[in-house]
Amino acid sequence: MDNQNSFVCPICGNTDIHSIGILNGKPYCRRCISFKGEEVEHKPSYPKKASIHLEYELSPEQKELSDKLVENYKKGIDSLVFAVCGSGKTEIVVNAISYAIKNGDKVGFAIPRRDVVIELFYRLKQIFKGNKVISVYGGHTSKLDGDLICLTTHQLFRYEKYFNLLIIDEIDAFPFKDNPVLEAFYKRSNKGVTIMLSATPSKKTIEKFSKNKDGFLRLNKRFHGKPLPVPYYKKRRSILIYYDLIKECKKFQSRSKQIMIFTPTISICERVYKFLSLFVKHGNFVHSKRDGRADIIGDFKNKKYQYLVTTAVLERGVTIKDLQVIIFRADHPIYDSAALVQISGRVGRKKDAPTGEIVYLCREITSSIVESIEEIKKCNEVL
Template structure:
């Protein structure tokens, strides 16, 4: 037995209802019987005559990656874009998106997190102002068809065999990471070419690239050309970590994004420190999320304590980051690389501080530092070749 939607074959997820057997693994998307043939919904397609509007020019490295990605896609080759945080992964896809739009193809852009869906949707609207670009996620499901569809991974169940080009962003992030059901639904949504974007791809994806199952496109340099920030690891007992950080903040100044392992810790620290300085917390349970992010972006807050919810998909100009208890299991190599990647993205301020506080330097911390150092070595090699 196999579910026609999520491809589940585990007997424990199947349930018999009289003469029908249906899958319970993907029941959240509606009931589907194992002998059912899912009929694709018809979505409108038309040829366009558009080009992406950018208020900046791509760097030579971005142009090279962009051309390679388009060539792969037009040949029907799946690609993995392995690019550092802030390298411009979305912009690298624009040339490919434009080619498929002008050929009358259907395009989907899927992202794990709702907040990032809304942000990417706005960026695509600015790039393609003449097109109907829609976001399909929680709170935005009344309209599910447009010239460009941006959605969460979960919403891909609506688009069985729909997309000629499906771009899967942040494939290393929760809840898509290690989720067989969502991966199967994504595969079902694509009838053409897949493009996967990641700053921290899984070993499985890298192995597929090594085995020739997909093409890998690497980009480890940000548009401003400066090296990536490599974090400093500070070994201290948990109790002393916040004290050391406060003294460091006072000495160096600036605006700080401080990651902690639990929601309760973020709320407690944010509430306590707000007595002494402009400070708040931001977690999945925070009310008025947009208001707090706007206050931080407008420099009305000096410190923002947060959980891993802000580890990716957001950009703050000139921010420093710190991670308290970074050896906690919630912070893996991928998470730490994403967190450190918040620093140095602004062309006018490409440097900054990244501090990893821990009671010991565990494997995830070592791998994070090593990975960023290796990316910087690639940048050094590129400069030497250019010289």
């Protein structure tokens, strides 16, 4: 029992006696037991070239923040970038990444969700063409070392005191949000400076980073300088919500617009597609259990489909030009206001197509629905 009392988990810092077990007389941590696997080898690293290939130049606002992040990195100051969806958060950190690589430092870019890691990995590979950019996520862990490591927050346990620069995106997203194990992994893996990126940071996070005024950075403008499209909702008490769905789809179809229809669960996703496909042609559906979803998403990007019914699997990271969004059952408890803001941010992301519509179809008006609309309006006020 003494063993258990004094045990501190070396991986996640757990000291809670209720989640410490005994095996062969030795204490072990039950909280992080599922995170087992090879850890990265510590090898000395050397300064390298790191040139940046961006498709467009940074806006003056992005440039200012980008310089500030490099400066903070040099001074060892942690930064929080509070940036509205579509303001080009990723582009803002590329100069800090490049600076760190040139300095011979270890750089990690951690995101809670695997789909977003993959999407981001391809983007960063384009931006840092001359460097070894790798991705690490569950089932994809054969390479652990590179100039720039894109990984899920779950995989941080493989990197003990490793990163000089650790960028964490979407900290407000499940499963990182309020998860002490992942938080401990992050602290353990970082020996240098953190840059946190978020469109919807919690009060706690804002307070933490505001202690040093240089560490709290805001970017309100989307990179094209246009306001965020504001969602509107349609409330229906019964099965008529399906009628609205068909109506909205036909409306967008008549304008030749592509539509993403977000649904709260896999079963609702399949049900909605089954029903909708009877009335509206040229669609498909994706969720985390659907085989070949990367191909389906690719085909959607190439305009093979007019609409895609999806779960939260496409909530973040995916950019499609001139997209319209319907959130089916936006009143579902799975959607907090941060998630609704995030999904709404899928719309109007391109410079030559900065507008679009977001429709919430709901059975009742929840506080998340109201808050998300207010939040977006607030973002637009500061433009």
